[in-house]
């Protein structure tokens with residue numbers, strides 16, 4: 001049985017595998033992940049710290065060259081990387097390539113680092129005095145990532161962290177860890193010095209050691225809300241700079257004036273794509289007014305046309321969920337529905353196949369207080385909530401403890417504008433169901449979808465991974481020297 005290696009100080013480090021990695025399309029164990037001892041974690045942090053001593057002084061053009069090369073390598077190896085992702089995550093190859101393309105955007109953004117790291121200069125703020133500012137790296141960044149985007153989320157973090165002169169220790173999800181090792185190899189091929197990007201396999205214990213480690217300076221986390229909260233609290237207690245992105249419950253509001261075919265297509269794409277295992281997946285369609293019956297019927301028609309199968313079969317619209325345990329949890333929302341819920345489509349028949357498949361499920365009449373509404377299901381289960389008015393839809397969204405993404409479908413520009421101002425949500429789509437910002441903006445939710453103040457990637461990513469210095473300069477002539485104990489004034 002293959003054991004997935006760590007990647008420490010520029011080389012693969014083998015260790016006996018412990019946790020199983022599945023091919024979710026077959027249910028077979030294909031590899032095992034090692035759990036590093038505390039000594040291995042300490043040694044990795046020490047190697048990263050040592051590498052930082054030089055990397056922090058690398059020139060901006062050296063870093064830019066490496067990032068450009070990485071971009072080229074990611075393009076050249078897209079098919080291979082996508083196949084690796086599909087074999088451990090289960091998503092379709094097309095979806096895996098989409099994830100790589102969105103990760104690539106972050107490398108492209110980071111390639112503009114000379115612009116992003118440009119400081120300010122103010123001449124003559126007082127007589128003979130100038131001020132300039134610049135940003136410096138933090139040091140060792142621990143990047144802790146979820147299973148659902150095994151290359152995109154590591155690139156959200158590492159592209160900007162490396163560009164700003166930090167070293168990275170990536171702790172990938174133990175469920176689909178192999179592609180992170182391939183990323184590390186490509187970074188070395190791109191010219192990154194040993195120790196600047198490391199992959200430490202492991203689980204919660206590995207994460208906890210990093211959160212408390214004296215030589216880790218910052219933590220970027222993406223995962224579920226309970227773990228994000230824990231990571232934020234534990235790491236800030238240990239004086240780290242932390243951003244911890246959590247789970248989601250994304251609502252898509254359909255106003256009565258919307259084109260219902262466009263809305264139904266969007267609900268299908270965003271509800272069932274990647275088997276619903278996206279943090280920006282639509283989980284609840286909020287039907288406003290008297291369109292609900294017609295909307296549910298158009299969504300159901302489209303559900304019947306979906307093909308669920310292995311991710312490497314081009315005919316599959318979506319693949320399996322990540323583990324059997326997760327599948328059992330997802331199925332309960334349909335096999336034991338909350339009282340009052342109408343199960344419009346039941347995808348449980350697919351469970352007879354090998355692998356961790358769940359067919360598309362559609363629930364109607366879902367309201368707050370029901371498990372199907374309150375929980376982040378993270379599977380191919382789309383719920384419909386019916387409300388009377390636009391104001392009810394906004395109130396529903398704002399009362400929800402999550403605030404990652406939301407969307408509105410309408411032909412009324414003013415309603416859309418008001419919606420984007422009135423919802424307590426970080427990312428909003430207008431007739432766009434999955435509004436993941438392009439890499440020149442930053443990504444982040446509100447409320448329980450993000451702990452810390454900094455969104456990830458884009459300009460906020462650059463700010464998160466660097467800190468400012470401001471230098472005030474005067475070159476006095478000897479004749480200007482004087483003793484003056486007053487507080488320095490500019491006027």
Ligand code: NAD
Nearest residue numbers: 145146147172173203204207223224227245246247248279
């Ligand atoms: P998870 O929280 O179980 O795991 C994420 C990471 O944390 C993994 O590396 C894991 O090893 C580690 N971990 C797990 N339990 C831990 C613990 N008790 N202490 C310390 N570390 C621990 O998440 P997942 O199941 O891999 O991913 C799915 C979740 O991630 C969903 O909730 C989804 O919404 C969320 N997600 C959010 C975003 C976002 O941008 N907000 C993006 C992708 C995924």
